[in-house]
Amino acid sequence: MKCHKCGAAAVIQMRQHRLQLCAPHFIEWVATTTQRAIDAYQMFTPADRVLVAVSGGKDSLSLWDLLLNLGYQAAGLYISLGIDEGIDYSAKSLDMCHRFVLEHHPEARLHVVDVGAEYGQGIPVLARTRRRGQTKPCAVCGLVKRHIMNRVARDGGFAAIATGHNLDDEAAVLMQNTLHWQTGYLARQAPVLDERGGLARKVKPFVRLYEREAAAYALVRGLEYIYDECPFATGSTTNFYKELLNRLELTSPGAKQQFYLQFLRARDAGRVTFAEGGDLDLQPCARCGQPTTAGGICAFCRLWE
Numbered sequence: 001m002k003c004h005k006c007g008a009a010a011v012i013q014m015r016q017h018r019l020q021l022c023a024p025h026f027i028e029w030v031a032t033t034t035q036r037a038i039d040a041y042q043m044f045t046p047a048d049r050v051l052v053a054v055s056g057g058k059d060s061l062s063l064w065d066l067l068l069n070l071g072y073q074a075a076g077l078y079i080s081l082g083i084d085e086g087i088d089y090s091a092k093s094l095d096m097c098h099r100f101v102l103e104h105h106p107e108a109r110l111h112v113v114d115v116g117a118e119y120g121q122g123i124p125v126l127a128r129t130r131r132r133g134q135t136k137p138c139a140v141c142g143l144v145k146r147h148i149m150n151r152v153a154r155d156g157g158f159a160a161i162a163t164g165h166n167l168d169d170e171a172a173v174l175m176q177n178t179l180h181w182q183t184g185y186l187a188r189q190a191p192v193l194d195e196r197g198g199l200a201r202k203v204k205p206f207v208r209l210y211e212r213e214a215a216a217y218a219l220v221r222g223l224e225y226i227y228d229e230c231p232f233a234t235g236s237t238t239n240f241y242k243e244l245l246n247r248l249e250l251t252s253p254g255a256k257q258q259f260y261l262q263f264l265r266a267r268d269a270g271r272v273t274f275a276e277g278g279d280l281d282l283q284p285c286a287r288c289g290q291p292t293t294a295g296g297i298c299a300f301c302r303l304w305e
């Protein structure tokens with residue numbers, strides 16, 4: 001298998017692009033693809049300070065590495081959730097983030113927020129003792145992560161929060177939203193969510209990259225990352241839809257990309273429209289000052305009551 005650009009040994013074949021590349025050309029291709037997405041959706045510019053939410057996994061560490069190499073002002077944020085579950089999940093993933101900085105970008109700044117130390121309880125305990133976390137801690141966890149990301153972005157004056165969501169993540173969510181015709185979610189599912197009412201701007205620079213490409217990037221760049229998924233994510237609906245889409249992709253390469261990117265194009269061109277379902281009336285929470293639709297005290301603050 002030879003690189004289509006230079007004829008050297010290729011390290012990856014991307015059937016959906018009918019392209020196979022050697023290591024240096026693959027790195028270059030990931031950078032160009034990501035830069036194009038950043039420009040196309042006007043995510044941020046080199047003048048902006050960006051907060052990259054890093055989980056210790058391949059997507060977010062690859063993203064952070066790439067943004068730094070592209071010359072962006074990118075600081076990292078790791079939220080320690082206190083998840084052990086016999087595999088030392090949170091401690092190991094934090095370690096990956098520290099090692100990333102030490103070994104690859106000693107100049108980079110990593111912000112760490114430890115939920116247990118700062119608020120008194122980690123996610124597993126918090127979820128077990130709250131009604132909304134009884135079945136799975138993921139909803140509580142999502143709420144906590146969103147709140148902390150927003151807080152750090154606001155306090156630190158960052159122009160945007162960047163997450164490592166890739167095309168597989170987005171296509172799986174799109175499939176789920178479509179199968180349930182969740183039009184409000186379909187209206188909001190986007191590579192960029194603008195700042196509104198005190199909610200920081202959110203961007204996903206890897207939306208055009210397959211998960212497998214983000215993993216290959218990490219491998220080729222020699223980035224160490226945590227292979228384990230969050231132990232609570234096994235059997236999640238998102239993973240189920242990802243598998244379905246991957247089966248489709250096997251028989252028709254590019255199906256995943258087609259599904260998601262054509263949705264974005266159709267919606268952005270106004271060929272399909274979805275209503276958000278009522279204006280979001282955001283008010284500052286009486287305790288923490290972060291925006292909430294509930295009026296009074298936000299869902300995050302109510303968690304700790």
Ligand code: AMP
Nearest residue numbers: 053054055059060077078079163164165
């Ligand atoms: P997930 O929902 O686990 O697929 O993660 C989606 C994105 O959220 C990742 O790519 C990261 O950018 C971010 N993220 C997930 N977990 C954390 C964490 N513990 N700390 C900071 N960011 C995170």
Ligand code: FES
Nearest residue numbers: 137138141230232
């Ligand atoms: Fe939050 Fe798994 S990362 S429950």
Ligand code: ZN
Nearest residue numbers: 003006022025
């Ligand atoms: Zn090459």
Ligand code: ZN
Nearest residue numbers: 285288298301
């Ligand atoms: Zn609050």
